[in-house]
Amino acid sequence: MAAYLLHLAILAGIYIILAVSLNLIIGYAGQVSLGHAAFYGIGAYASALAALHWHFPFPLAALGAMLVTGGCGLALGLPTLRLKEDYLAIVTLGFGVIVDLVFLNLEVTGGPDGLVGIPSPRLLGLSFRPQPLYLLLVILAVFLVLGFTYLLVRSYHGRALRAIRDHETTAQVMGINTPAYKIVIFSLAAALAGLAGSLYAHYITFINPESFGLHTSILILCMVVLGGMGSIIGSVLGAIALAVLPEMLRQFQAYQDLIYGALLVALLIWRPEGLLGRGKLSLKFLTRG
C-alpha cells in the first residue's frame, strides 16, 4: 500500500510539472495547445535514448531532453504562433498525432514495444531506484519548476503574457513583442514537459508510445482547466486531483469516463474559470509579492 501511495505521489509530481507548463501556454499566454503530451513523450524518449545509447548520467540526460523538446517547441512555434489561436490548436493536435506515429514506427524508439531497461538515476554513487528517494527527486524538480514559474509570472514578463492573453493586438500596440513572447513561452513550456518526460522514463524504466498519445494531452489540458487557467496553485491541485481521482473511482471503473465527463461538464457550467481561475482566489496573493 505504501509503495502504491509513493507511486501515485511520484506520478502526481510529474503531472504537476506537465500541468504547470501547459498553463503557461494556455492560462498565461492564452494560446491553445492540444499536443503537450508530444513534448512529454519526446522528452521521455530523448532522455531514455541518451541514457541507453550514450550512457548519459541522469542530470545530463534530463538536460538534453529539455534542450531537445525546447528545440522542438521552437521549431513548431516559429511558423505556427504567427497564426491565430485556433490554428495553433489544430497544428499542435496534428503534431501530437504525428509524434505518436513516429514513436510507433521508428526503429530507434522500439516501435510499439517501446524502450526497456532505462537506467534509474544515480547521483554521487547513490541510486534513486527506491521509490522514496525518487519521490524526493521529483519533489525537488517540482519545486524548481514552481519556483521558476512563480518568478516568471510575477515579473513584467508575466504581465506581458497576460496582456497577450487578454488582447493580443492591443498588447502589440503597447510595445510588447508578442511573437517573441509567444514563441519563447511555448518553447519553454515544451522544455519543462521534456523534463517531466525524463522523470517519467527513468522512474518507470520502460516506455512505449501509449503513454504519450492524445488522451494524455487531453488529460493534461483537463488538469489545467480543472485547476483554473492562469493559476499555478490551481494547476498543482488539478494535477493532483486527476492523478488521484481515477484511483478513487477505480471500483467504478466501468463508469470512470462517465464520472469524469460529468465532473467536467459540471465544472464548465458552474465554474468555467476553473477551481482557482483568474480573478478569484487565483494568484492574487502570489503576484502581490
Next chain:
Amino acid sequence: MSLLAVNDLTKYFGGVKALEGVSFTVAAGDIVGLIGPNGAGKTTCFNVINGLLPPTAGQVRLAGEDLVGLPPYRRAALGLARTFQNIQLFGGMTVGENVLTGHHLREEVGTMAALLPLSRVRRAETQAKEQAKELLHLVGLGDKEDAPAEALAYGEQRRLEIARALAQEPRLLLMDEPAAGLNPRETEDLMALLGKLRDLGITLLVIEHDMTLIMGISHRVVVLDHGQVIAQGPPAEIRRDPRVIEAYLGREDDEEDGSGGGG
C-alpha cells in the same frame, strides 16, 4: 521639424478607396484634431499610422524615422501610443496592472534579471507602480488601482486607456474618439484632462465627433472626407471652410438627388 509626417498615404480595401493621397503633419507639442463624416477613413488612417494595417502606398514618418513595414510594437518603441474607439483594456487585470502594461517599454531591468529575486528588480517594480499610481491620479482614477479593469464604469475605462497609453511615455498619442459614449460632464472632465496633457507637452492626434471638444482644444484640424484631406488649418478657419460645411451637411443644391459630396 514635424513630429509626425504622413505623406501621400493611400489604402485600398479591394476596390474601396479608404484613404487616397492623405498628407498632413503634426508638430511636436501640438494637439491636432482629425475630423470627418462617418466612413471618411479616420480610423483606417490611425490603423495605418499604428501598423495594424499596411498602406497600399505612401509614407509615415515619426521624428524622421520611416514607420512603414515596422510591426506595431516597434512603432510603440519609437514613441507611438494609441487609445481605441472601442475600448480595449486587459479585462483579466486590475486597473493598476493595465497601466503597468503600458510601462513595458520602459522596463529597465534586463530580460533575464527580471526573473531573479533581486532587490533592484523589486525596486524597479515599486517605482513602476508609483508611476502608475501617479498616472491614475492624473486621469482621476487614483482610488481604483486594485479594482478589476472590467468593473470600471464606461467613462472610467476610457480614462484608464489614456493612463495606460501615457505610461508608455509616448512622443505622440493617437486618440480615437476619446469622448464617444461619454455624458456631458464626463466630456468636460476629458477636455480638462486633454488640456493637462497639452500643458505636459504631450503631442496628440485626436479623432473626435464632438465639435465643441475638438474646436476647443486643437491647434490645428485636419478634415477627411471619402479618404481625402479636404481641408486643414486652425479651428477658426476650418469652422468657416465651405468644403467642410458641405462635407458635413451636404450642398444645398444637390439635396434633391441626394448624391451629396461631388466637388
